Amino acid sequence: MKTIESLLILLALGMLFGVTPCLAGDSTLKPLMLATTTSTAETGLLDKIVDVFAKEKGIELKYVAVGTGKALEIAKNCDADVVLVHAPDAEKAFVAAGNGLDRKEVMYNDFVLVGPKADPAKATGKDIRAALTRIHGDKALFISRGDNSGTHMLEKKLLKELKIEPAVSESYLESGQGMSATVLMAAEKGGYTLCDRASWKFFSANQGDKNPLAILVEGDPALLNRYSVMRVNPEKCTKTDPALAQVFLDWWFTPQAKEMINGHTKNGSTLYVYGPAPQ
Incomplete structure (x- = not known):
């Protein structure tokens, strides 16, 4: 009752x-x-x-x-x-x-291009297409999501515009994983990658002073997320x-x-x- x-x-x-x-x-x-x-x-x-x-x-x-x-x-x-x-x-x-x-x-939010602080490909700037051209032209290591995610779709769209068709190699790797794992892979291997800003802030905060990566390109309208x-x-x-x-x-x-x-x-x-x- x-x-x-x-x-x-x-x-x-x-x-x-x-x-x-x-x-x-x-x-x-x-x-x-x-x-x-x-x-x-x-x-x-x-x-x-x-x-x-x-x-x-x-x-x-x-x-x-x-x-x-x-x-x-x-x-x-x-x-x-x-x-x-x-x-x-x-x-x-x-x-x-x-x-x-x-x-x-x-x-x-937006996407950012992150890479080694030394920036061996000299990708730093405001133009994401120019940065990707330098990275692939110099055969600097780029870590792609490779999973048809929103981040990967943007990368493929930009590379298609630039007529760049990278194949998996020593200078172009696919993580096949989420954003956190992909940025970590770039950090461990000294590579470049595209990352949404929210994931980057989480990664950067967790790495603290030990973070080997930095934002190299941001603010390009093409990077709006x-x-x-x-x-x-x-x-x-x-x-x-x-x-x-x-x-x-x-x-x-x-x-x-x-x-x-x-x-x-x-x-x-x-x-x-x-x-x-x-x-």
Whole structure:
């Protein structure tokens, strides 16, 4: 009897404050699966978002953090309900193919070219294309993600513009791993690599004075890094829950989301900026 009374009180409080309580053993509450990038996981942002949805939305937000290309593939195969990625061209193609809906940009930062402080290829400057030309022309070591991630897609796009077609060799290696592992590989081998700024700040803070790498190119408009959310098309993936997916999308346009994104820092340094990137 007491159990029933407690349950009724819990439900009444939920109605009073406009929230739906997540009841233990409620098998009708479907977890929401997010396919996203390694950078959002490695910088700690996803864990904060997961906590919000568990405590305030009654939703168990699960995620798989991989490169953007893999994340979109997972969503296309109906193994995710929502997506948070950072490769605009690939995202637009995903939507055009009917796989995704309601794509919206929600935050941004930028990419940086990092490399040995001595900079043997003399890549330092403001022009990423000039820097990549010098690195590959001098056959200086470059570490690529090699995983069709958003970072790798940008690298391939820039190299295609420059008509550079590198093959795996002593001067061009593919890590096949996430951003943190790739930057660490560059540090250990004395190579250059592209990195999103949030991941770089985490790596740099953890390395401290022992960091052998430095930012060599930043500020080029070509290095802008845009993150977008979208939901999987329920007409193609019938097992997805469009109502739960919409809750996820709607959250990104709340004051709480803005405060969390802009307030997510490492050693006092902002990692992401909320909202669409400037055009």
